[in-house]
Amino acid sequence: MNNRLILQGGLAAALCLAAPWASALTVDLNKAASPMANISTTTNGGWSWSHHGVGPLKGTLDGKSFTTYCVELNxxxxxxxxxxxxxxxxxxDKNMLDRLYTVASDKVTDLTKGIAFxxxxxxxxxxxxxxxxTKYAPGSSGLFGGANLDAQHTTAFATANQWLADAKALDASKISWSxxxxxxxxxxxxxLAVAVPEPETYAMMLAGLGLVGMIARRKQARAGKLGTPAV
Structure with a gap:
C-alpha cells in the first residue's frame, strides 16, 4: 500500500509545493475501500475514553486517488x-509529520501497519x-493513549513507537515529505502529504524549463524574421 498523494509529473509535484491549492477541495473518502479496526483512545491521561475506527483512509482529493489519516478525535x-x-x-507538528512520512509512509503494507501509522x-x-x-494505556509519560484494539493488531503500538523514534532521530536534511x-x-x-522531489530532480526540471524557454524564444525570433515586411 502506498500512502502517497502523487501528482503525476515532476513539475506538477514541485508546483504543488510552491503554490497554494484551490480554496475549496473535494475530499471523497470511500468507506468500502478503507480498512478499519476499532480502538478506544484518550487525550487527557485516561480520565475519559472515546471509541474510534482506526486505519488508513482511501478516497480521492479533487478526483485524484490518495490515502490519508485523521488528525482529530472529536x-x-x-x-x-x-x-x-x-x-x-x-x-x-509539521516537522514531526514530515519526518514520520519520510521514515514510514512506504512501510504501510497491511492494516496493522496502517493502524500503527x-x-x-x-x-x-x-x-x-x-x-x-503511544501507550497501550496512558500514564505519567503522556496524555494520549489507546486500548481495546483487536488482539491481532496490538503490535501496532510497538510499531508506532519505533516509527516515532526513527522520525525524531532522522537527520533534517533527509526529510523528503511535506x-x-x-x-x-x-x-x-x-x-495531505506529498513527496518532495530530490535536489537532482529539481535541477533536471529547471534545466528542462530553461530548454523549453530557449526553444520558445528561438521560435518567436524566427517568426519575427519570417513575418510580412511593413509597407
Missing part, C-alpha cells in the same frame, strides 16, 4: 464527498508533553 469521519480547505499544521499521527497531533510514545492539513469545521481533519 468529530465524525467525512465519508463521501465533502468540501475541505487547506491549512498549516503548527511548525512542531494512524496511532503515530495521533500521537504527534495530540501529545502535549513531547514524549512521542505535509499540510485538510480541514472542515464539521468533520475530521486529515493529512
Amino acid at each position: 468529530q465524525p469521519l467525512s465519508w463521501y464527498s465533502k468540501d475541505y480547505s487547506l491549512a498549516n499544521f503548527s511548525p512542531a 494512524q496511532l503515530a499521527v495521533w500521537e504527534i497531533t495530540h501529545e502535549s508533553l513531547d514524549k512521542f510514545q 505535509t499540510q492539513k485538510l480541514t472542515n469545521g464539521h468533520y475530521q481533519d486529515y493529512v
Whole structure:
C-alpha cells in the first residue's frame, strides 16, 4: 500500500509545493475501500475514553486517488464527498509529520501497519508533553493513549513507537515529505502529504524549463524574421 498523494509529473509535484491549492477541495473518502479496526483512545491521561475506527483512509482529493489519516478525535469521519480547505499544521507538528512520512509512509503494507501509522499521527497531533510514545494505556509519560484494539493488531503500538523514534532521530536534511492539513469545521481533519522531489530532480526540471524557454524564444525570433515586411 502506498500512502502517497502523487501528482503525476515532476513539475506538477514541485508546483504543488510552491503554490497554494484551490480554496475549496473535494475530499471523497470511500468507506468500502478503507480498512478499519476499532480502538478506544484518550487525550487527557485516561480520565475519559472515546471509541474510534482506526486505519488508513482511501478516497480521492479533487478526483485524484490518495490515502490519508485523521488528525482529530472529536468529530465524525467525512465519508463521501465533502468540501475541505487547506491549512498549516503548527511548525512542531509539521516537522514531526514530515519526518514520520519520510521514515514510514512506504512501510504501510497491511492494516496493522496502517493502524500503527494512524496511532503515530495521533500521537504527534495530540501529545502535549513531547514524549512521542503511544501507550497501550496512558500514564505519567503522556496524555494520549489507546486500548481495546483487536488482539491481532496490538503490535501496532510497538510499531508506532519505533516509527516515532526513527522520525525524531532522522537527520533534517533527509526529510523528503511535506505535509499540510485538510480541514472542515464539521468533520475530521486529515493529512495531505506529498513527496518532495530530490535536489537532482529539481535541477533536471529547471534545466528542462530553461530548454523549453530557449526553444520558445528561438521560435518567436524566427517568426519575427519570417513575418510580412511593413509597407
